[in-house]
Amino acid sequence: MPMTLAQKIIARAAGREAVASGEVVTAAVDLAMIHDSGGPRRVEPILKRLGAGLFDKDRVVLISDHFVPGNTPQSQEILDGARHWAKQRDVTFYDSLGICHVVLPERGHLKPGLFVVGGDSHSPTGGAFGAYMFGIGATEMAGVLATGEIWIRVPETIFIEWTGRLGPGLTAKDIMLALCGRLGMDGGRYQAVQYGGDAIAHLDMQERMTLANMAAELGGQTGLIAPDAVTFDYLCAAGADPDPPELWQGDADAVLDEHHVFDADALAPQIAAPHSPANSADAELYPDTPVDVAYIGACTGAKYGDLKRAAELLRGKSCASGVTLLVAPASRRDQDRATAEGIMAVFEDAGARILPNACGICAGYGTARLGEDVTCISSTARNFRGRMGAASSKVYLGSPYSVAAAAVTGHLCDPRNLLAARAL
């Protein structure tokens, strides 16, 4: 029976020749990732209650990112608890080195064919590497940590193809905001979303991670991209030991539940209005919307490539008066690379405030939370009411280019105009 990539991975994890969409199977988990918020403080009491140890300490990775840098007594206590747990349970721990979805692959923990769970809703990010990775809550995570297995309904595959090539000033974030607008936040129906096509093949790994990450905003269980040479090279450099990409491809004649085709050449930069990523429209359709805060942050919007793009537009410029530019690089490693290449200096020269390599205000944590009635443009994934601060704050979502362009002009705009002026 021909199988999709999702079915092949689940079949392997379930110890089966083949699986069909809709059947519920129990699968062995290759890797479980947890963070400081949903992790130790929530799973340990359950493990204690069960009298259970970890199913395999070498298949558990803990990453602190949500309550970093611990600037309140409560968050400090949560971080201390995570540190203590990592020692006690003897698991791999990346402490304050960046956001979990970025740190996990950059440290070589992911590769095609793995069946992985993460204690965070943006865990589909791992799908960019051809792993079946999805998010679960803390109780379910405790169950996984105790037993090494989880039930899963074998998903259908929703294939999203992008033909052509993204033009200058366009990014994976524009693709995702456009998809949220067209398919809706439940368009993924908790099935496996898979991306493909020429435009996707030409994206680097970090851009692909943005696509997979925001499969969560489409309501998909995961966001897969079949591995190719780009994946293979990234993973080898990260110290993983990937199978050849040919081993983890869906069969050409496998049944796809939906197949959507979009043209990347026709895409304009997208901005999503409050309070949903699905409220997206062409960036030029937001005239006269001034912003107070421009935020370049989060797993989906402040990786090295995102920082580089924002800096391309910001170089030699400063923020419009009254605009606060906040930059929270997604990982220490990405920030170090950006520093070495002069990218961080561009932000500092523009007057930006540099924040820790953490979730920060993306999840409403930290000192930079948005105040009453503040209007913000953000490179993050979600603009639900009150998520980033006061319930009266308004958050627009856009690519790092769009955030940088708003920081410079003081209002929402199509970043391509500024980029074109640059090129002259």
Place this chain on the structure above:
Amino acid sequence: MGRVFRFGDDIDTDVLAPGQYMAAPLDVLASHCLEAVDPEFAGAVQPGDLILAGRNFGMGSSREQAAQALKQLGIAGIVAHSFGGIFYRNAINLGLPVFALETPIAGEAGDSMTLDVEAATLTHDGTGAITRLEPLPDFLITLIRDGGLVPHLEKRFAARKHSQ
């Protein structure tokens, strides 16, 4: 039997469990549950009450506190057009029954209804109208009957110890 609270589409986890109170104890967090859309909700809800909602209830983050807060407040079941996938799993794992139903259900907020999880029916206590829901697979009913994943696993681990 419980009173019904009605909500629209896209009730997200930030509304159910606001980030600002995520570091606080569960009862404090629960007292702010849904306040962005209905400031009266947390104060008004009684044990046994039910929620009827639109599409994509519980969409957003994996934070289980979204389902826990509802359970803490005494919500006995949720029927919605569709659910955020992780919320759906979390609710079941916490022993909170959730049913997806495409067709709208007649009834006003405040009406009394009865949810029968095993029979998969929702009965309007006033009119007697019965809505059939899609039955949950047996093992999920077992999970819910056991009180959620943890008590379910407790049984399993206890049985394992016993047999050793």
